[in-house]
Amino acid sequence: MQLTRRSLLTRSALLGCSLAASPLVTPVSFAAAPWDTRLVVIILRGGMDALDVVQPYGDPAFAGLRQTLSGGPAAGAGDLDGFYALHPALAPLQPLWRQGELGFVQAVSTPYRDRRSHFDGQDLLEAGTAGLGEASGGWLNRLLQQMPGVEARTAFAIGQERMLLLEGAAPVSQWAPGAGLAMSPQAERLAGLLMEEDPLFHNALNEALELTRQDMSLGGLDGAEDDAGAGMMDLMKAPKGGAHTGIAAYAADQLRGDTRVAAFSINGWDTHFRQASGLKAALGRLAETILELRQGVGPDIWGRTAVAAVTEFGRTARENGTGGTDHGTGGAMLLAGGAIRGGRVLGRWPGLAEADLYDRRDLKPTGDVRSYLAWLLHGVSGAGTAALQANVFPGLDMGGDPGLLL
Structure with missing residues (x-):
């Protein structure tokens, strides 16, 4: 045969x-750039539930939609601003919020709608385009293509997942640390x-x-x-347990040197049932990852670091009959780092009344996550808005500057 x-x-x-979980198919990538601020992009694969992570307990419709899931400060969530509360599993990050090193953008999404496929949603998120197949490679690689002096260690895509957002013509080192x-x-x-x-x-x-x-x-x-x-x-x-902190530690080690961009994934956000336990575990990994990055790079470099965690779509506004939520539309973006102007929940809140929901089921997106990513790249790398809108995120209208960085 x-x-x-x-x-x-x-x-x-x-x-x-599984070849899909080995460095044979999914190598890790890194790269070094002509700017000083470090950028870490974390893809939260599976569709993170924005309404459970950054809980809009001040919306009168919230409690009726989420009868058994977390529900604001009364259920142990940490109050952020009198309207939003932070899921209890992210309590280790609350000091960063108070120090202005943690923020969120609520009710954002890519242009992806209605089909709610993980594969298509993730591809569109990492491609940074309005539709599938509209541009080759990923938006982070296209950013590197706009910048002079980029070398193979400017950006690293770390871990065992394929990182489409760093695929393209710009040189990117690829490696799977501790892949086993x-x-x-x-x-x-x-x-x-x-x-x-x-x-x-x-x-x-x-x-x-x-x-x-x-x-x-x-x-x-x-x-x-x-x-x-x-x-x-x-x-x-x-690989043995604690992979998320191992990847974060490895990324931090690279960011202390010439590397300026690191990207990796954290899985476990597809919470169709028993969301209370599943989301708690996923958020715990995310919190540990961010704190490991902060400790690993040290105070000086952390002050010049921006972390963006994004997901392919949000989840339904109503919890389902199995204590979970299904694939939705509007989601949340997490921002962290000493370079971030945090302590804020950005984004225009659409409301949770049934008439305000997208398709009468999902949190309605009021902002394009690519716009916030584009402004973040502008502040980190100095890339011009014209190049960002034409080449990095083709056809995007960035809108007004939300002032994400200090």
Whole structure:
């Protein structure tokens, strides 16, 4: 039987690994730029529920829509400004709010509407366009293409997820720190034979193995067991717990040097049922990630750092019958860092009365998340608004400056 990439993919379960979760397909990227402010972009995959994270308890319709989910300061959320409250799981970030290093934008979205597909929503978020296929690559890479002096370590896409927003012509280093690609010599040979007829996969395998050997030489990974009898399930070892803080620590280490842009994902935001527990865990990871970044870069660089966490869409205004929420439209954007003018919830609030909801089910978007991202890029990199609207986010009208940075 001829072994091809297709047959390898269909037999990935027999190999005991998921190629979608390995550095063979989803490498990590980094890059260095001619500006000083650091930018960290975090993609919150799964659709974060804006109404549970930044709770509009001051809206009279909120309590009726969310009967069992978190409901303002009376349910333990931290009051922000008398109208919004912060989910209890983000309580570790409340000091940043008080110091002006944490803020939010409520009721924003990409132009994506109605179909509410994770895949399309994430692609559109990272492409930064009004529709799928309207431009190649991602908006962060297109920003780098506008700037002189960009080098391969200017931006890093960190982790095991594909980061479309950093794909493109600008040089970006790719690496998967701690990805756990530990293979015996026999397993390496088998994988090489499987991929031999596909140059793309064969080269990716060789690169991933070389990067892993470099990691192991630095003590980053345990060595693979040289056991000819090892089963297929041991071909690739999964990374151990605490991956989010490990990625944040690695990003911080790079940002202390020449790197100016880092991007990675945090999963776990698709809370169709038992949202109370699922969202608590996801927000806990997000809080730990931000605090790890803050500690890792140190006070001086943190004062020159902007973090933006964005998601592909929000969730339904009403909770469903299983204690969760379904795919929606309007969502929230989180901003953090010493360079951020925080302590504010930006965005025009649309209201939660049924007539105010999008399709009578979702939080209605009143702002384009790309506009806030464009103004953030303008402040961080100095890129002109004309280039941002024509090339980075094609066809975007940035509108007025919301003053995101100090």
